[in-house]
Amino acid sequence: MHLAYPAVLAVLLFCVGLYGVLARRNAILVLMAVELMLNAVNLNLVAFDVWLRDTLHAGQALTLFTIAIAAAEIGIGLAIVLLVYRNRGSSDIDRLRDLRESDGPPGGDSSGGSRDEKSVAPATDNDAGSGSDQRVQGPAAGRRHA
């Protein structure tokens, strides 16, 4: 068999997974795309192991290790996604932006009683800052109260 067939298939699968990771919004769909990328790497490892006829069988052993690590990764990842969903009510990864660096008010969308004491202090910052931060913050605060 020509080696280009599995190599090109692995490359295309990896790029499909790359698109999925970059374009998806739901965290579980991102995890599925990560699985596709890991499978592309596994296909490469198996193809090159069969090609090289390694005496240590490094490719197939590393494929088994990658499969086991992927299983561990999907378990931990889904546990984290479930925890985020329970805390936030949403698993959309582009709404989880509490750690972003922004020039707006810091920590403005934290929950609980700390919102009230912070809503006094960033009032001046909101006036000084751009209006887009308020527009971003508005639906987030409304969604959190709903």
Added chain:
Amino acid sequence: MSALLVQPLVGGHTGAAPAHTGLAAGHPGFLSPSGVEIVFVLVGLVTLGAALVTVTTRQLVHAALWLVVALGGIAVEYLLLTAEFIAWVQVLIYVGSVVVLILFGLMLTRAPIGRSPDADSGNRWIALVVSLAAAATLVTVVVDAFRATWIDLEERTGPGQGSSEVTGTALFRHWVLPFEALSVLLLAALVGAIVLSKRNSDAGSGSGSRPGSTDSVPARRNKAGES
């Protein structure tokens, strides 16, 4: 050492047939593919199509089910590459447990059954451009690098190269220490997943004694149910 073994093999291939002709004497080129290659390409097309549907469909459960097709297609590719043990491990672990885990995750995060219009984020065009550029670059490099390289899939006498006997011998003779380290990692992942999932139920059971937090947890659950 394996490289030394392979190098005259590859040299023999390219020496027997120049790379630019494509039709090698001992090996069929692109114009006369063998049966294994035809099956490989067909299954590869199915796998690639299933992967594309997985990352582009707007129905979340359908994405998980198309992922089954993609992973099963990759298992068939392993079989065609004579890696039988890897193929069955792939079927058992990926199709058997990972996709089931993903389906449970979709169920527990109350994924919408029908079409969800916001499955793709706003930067999908940037993602498309990045992935197409990466695909073009990598396909060019890979095709240019392995244009004149053939995999010898002929079975020698004795067990096949990817059989469970050969894989198990290599795994437990040369790769014992990484194998044990991997078992420790799996144990750590298991404990970590249990801890991550259990903390909330501890808070829920412990909140029965404290009336203040009893309101917060069902309120949070209700809010999660709405959105």
